Amino acid sequence: MRREHFLLGLLAAVLLALPLALDRYQTSVLVLVFLAAYMGQAWNVMMGFAGLLSLGHALYLGLGAYVSAALFVHFGLSPLLGLFVAVLICVGVAMAIGALSFQFRIEGVYFALLTIAFAEVARIGFDHLKWTGGAGGFFLSVAGSQGQWWNLRGGPLFFYYVSLAMAAAAFALCVALRRSKLGYQWLAVREDAEAARAVGIDVTRARMSAVVVSAAMSALGGVAHVFYYNNVFSAQIFDMSRSIDIMLAPIIGGIGTLFGPILGAFILIPLGEALIHATQALGINAPGAKAVFFGLALMIIIFLAPSGIWPSLRKRLGIGEGKP
Amino acid sequence: MTLPLVLEVLIQGMLTGLIYGLMALGLSVIFGVVRVVNFAHGEFAVVGMYGAFILFTTLKIDPFIAMAPLAALFFVVGYGLQRSLVVHFIRRPDHEQFILLVGLAIVMVNGLLMIFGPDARHVDLPYSYDSWMLGPVLVDKVRAYAALAALGVAGALFAFFRYTQTGLAIRACADNLTGAAVVGLDIDKLYALTFGIGLACVGAAGALLVSIADVTPMLAPAFTLLAFTIVIIGGLGSMGGALLGGLVIGVAEALASIIIAPSMKTMVSFGLLVVILALRPQGLMGKRAA
Numbered sequence: 001m002r003r004e005h006f007l008l009g010l011l012a013a014v015l016l017a018l019p020l021a022l023d024r025y026q027t028s029v030l031v032l033v034f035l036a037a038y039m040g041q042a043w044n045v046m047m048g049f050a051g052l053l054s055l056g057h058a059l060y061l062g063l064g065a066y067v068s069a070a071l072f073v074h075f076g077l078s079p080l081l082g083l084f085v086a087v088l089i090c091v092g093v094a095m096a097i098g099a100l101s102f103q104f105r106i107e108g109v110y111f112a113l114l115t116i117a118f119a120e121v122a123r124i125g126f127d128h129l130k131w132t133g134g135a136g137g138f139f140l141s142v143a144g145s146q147g148q149w150w151n152l153r154g155g156p157l158f159f160y161y162v163s164l165a166m167a168a169a170a171f172a173l174c175v176a177l178r179r180s181k182l183g184y185q186w187l188a189v190r191e192d193a194e195a196a197r198a199v200g201i202d203v204t205r206a207r208m209s210a211v212v213v214s215a216a217m218s219a220l221g222g223v224a225h226v227f228y229y230n231n232v233f234s235a236q237i238f239d240m241s242r243s244i245d246i247m248l249a250p251i252i253g254g255i256g257t258l259f260g261p262i263l264g265a266f267i268l269i270p271l272g273e274a275l276i277h278a279t280q281a282l283g284i285n286a287p288g289a290k291a292v293f294f295g296l297a298l299m300i301i302i303f304l305a306p307s308g309i310w311p312s313l314r315k316r317l318g319i320g321e322g323k324p
Numbered sequence: 325m326t327l328p329l330v331l332e333v334l335i336q337g338m339l340t341g342l343i344y345g346l347m348a349l350g351l352s353v354i355f356g357v358v359r360v361v362n363f364a365h366g367e368f369a370v371v372g373m374y375g376a377f378i379l380f381t382t383l384k385i386d387p388f389i390a391m392a393p394l395a396a397l398f399f400v401v402g403y404g405l406q407r408s409l410v411v412h413f414i415r416r417p418d419h420e421q422f423i424l425l426v427g428l429a430i431v432m433v434n435g436l437l438m439i440f441g442p443d444a445r446h447v448d449l450p451y452s453y454d455s456w457m458l459g460p461v462l463v464d465k466v467r468a469y470a471a472l473a474a475l476g477v478a479g480a481l482f483a484f485f486r487y488t489q490t491g492l493a494i495r496a497c498a499d500n501l502t503g504a505a506v507v508g509l510d511i512d513k514l515y516a517l518t519f520g521i522g523l524a525c526v527g528a529a530g531a532l533l534v535s536i537a538d539v540t541p542m543l544a545p546a547f548t549l550l551a552f553t554i555v556i557i558g559g560l561g562s563m564g565g566a567l568l569g570g571l572v573i574g575v576a577e578a579l580a581s582i583i584i585a586p587s588m589k590t591m592v593s594f595g596l597l598v599v600i601l602a603l604r605p606q607g608l609m610g611k612r613a614a
Binding site: 108128292 | 361409412416417418419420422423424426427428429430431432433434435437438545549552553556585587588590591594597598601602605
């Protein structure tokens with residue numbers, strides 16, 4: 001057995017058994033870790049693999065959340081079915097944005113800006129959409145549905161395993177994608193789109209598939225998000241700071257690496273929680289202090305180690321993770 | 325909707341648009357020369373607004389006067405920022421530059437939140453509510469002064485880039501970096517000057533903005549997006565384009581406010597952005613990239 005398989009198996013075993021040793025709060029922190037790792041993995045497919053910087057990933061998270069919640073509240077449709085609709089809608093939107101961008105050769109900063117613009121449009125749109133509660137937020141009722149796992153109703157422990165499964169599945173998917181023909185095409189396009197085109201890769205198709213995979217994954221993240229929190233506010237879920245939160249874990253862990261988003265989430269989320277407690281104890285504006293800290297972390301990482309923490313840690317652990 | 329009302333809104337939109345244009349001009353100058361996209365641009369604008377707000381509430385300095393020291397201070401900050409931080413990123417991949425400046429933006433906006441809190445502050449000038457009657461059309465005095473001041477600063481900048489040695493040297497860097505280095509221009513210094521000039525624009529624009537609008541930290545990301553939208557519509561790197569883009573967006577948002585709803589006005593500018601990106605990606609006044 002190779003070393004990385006052993007370490008990965010160990011990690012999985014520990015995480016499966018861990019809730020036995022955790023209280024409710026600690027469990028809920030790990031839910032956040034897994035969800036961040038999951039969303040980071042989704043973002044990483046676009047930026048890390050295909051080189052497409054999205055600064056508006058909150059769009060797909062929010063759409064997934066709103067669609068599945070609205071179907072559940074208005075029609076009683078289980079999120080396990082609703083997620084297919086959410087994925088379809090997100091894929092449709094992603095293909096429209098992708099078509100617009102690639103058709104008109106919108107790249108680099110223009111592309112990043114376009115992704116923000118669409119997230120902002122969605123934010124304003126849902127602010128005005130009365131069907132999903134408008135600016136006042138959209139709520140799932142908690143009463144009378146305890147234990148309906150098929151409706152994704154449950155507490156932190158339930159969501160611990162849901163989000164753990166999601167993060168694990170996303171990791172496995174990314175490993176498979178990276179080793180697939182498509183994965184190699186993405187890397188080629190990321191490194192040099194012109195050269196990729198010259199060797200016969202359909203650049204537009206490769207990019208479009210990255211956008212679609214990433215959007216579909218993010219939609220599921222949105223479903224989990226809304227059924228975990230039982231509410232969604234357009235001003236928060238589509239906000240640019242949400243998109244930035246999604247990027248944080250993979251950037252800190254290592255853009256384009258497979259384990260980076262997971263490592264980043266394990267570092268960032270507990271650190272953020274600890275910071276909130278510390279600053280609250282000191283009587284400082286805690287959310288502000290946490291965000292300032294994350295902003296600084298972003299600047300320091302990108303300055304000193306632009307490829308993230310995982311690549312150097314990996315060498316120390318003696319693990320090979322394909323070529324990055 | 326009567327004709328005088330429409331005219332009033334049009335004029336108001338144009339005046340506001342010129343101030344937006346000055347803010348966007350800073351972004352455009354930095355991008356055009358240094359080729360770095362300042363993702364913290366709106367944040368600097370809001371810091372400028374708070375600067376003018378503090379100078380007004382503590383020392384009773386009118387924002388139209390505070391504009392000058394603020395622009396000077398922002399120039400120094402921009403110069404220092406380029407020399408100390410951004411210079412290391414000039415040759416790095418685009419996304420690393422973005423992430424650096426996004427990080428700076430997060431630090432700035434949340435720092436402002438920690439210091440000032442989320443409440444809106446405003447500057448109450450003695451002539452805040454004065455206006456002129458041009459026939460049946462009402463024009464705010466403050467807004468007109470602010471627009472004139474913005475035009476003045478922009479004009480000075482045009483002159484600087486056209487008639488001074490340094491201005492010409494900076495333009496040489498933008499046109500042909502290798503050539504500029506070959507003839508012995510100090511690129512690092514010129515880049516730092518440019519970044520300083522870009523931030524001076526946004527500092528001055530911030531002082532002007534606080535005379536016509538309330539300031540809260542949460543304006544910052546919206547202003548960053550606004551500046552980008554304007555610059556892309558006008559043409560990234562084109563100075564005249566930034567002012568024209570400001571006018572277009574100012575008028576479009578003002579009209580959208582009365583025709584649709586004030587909260588929907590941002591959607592109209594993003595709609596314009598998408599149309600421009602699709603039909604004329606180099607912007608209204610930009611040169612077609614090779």
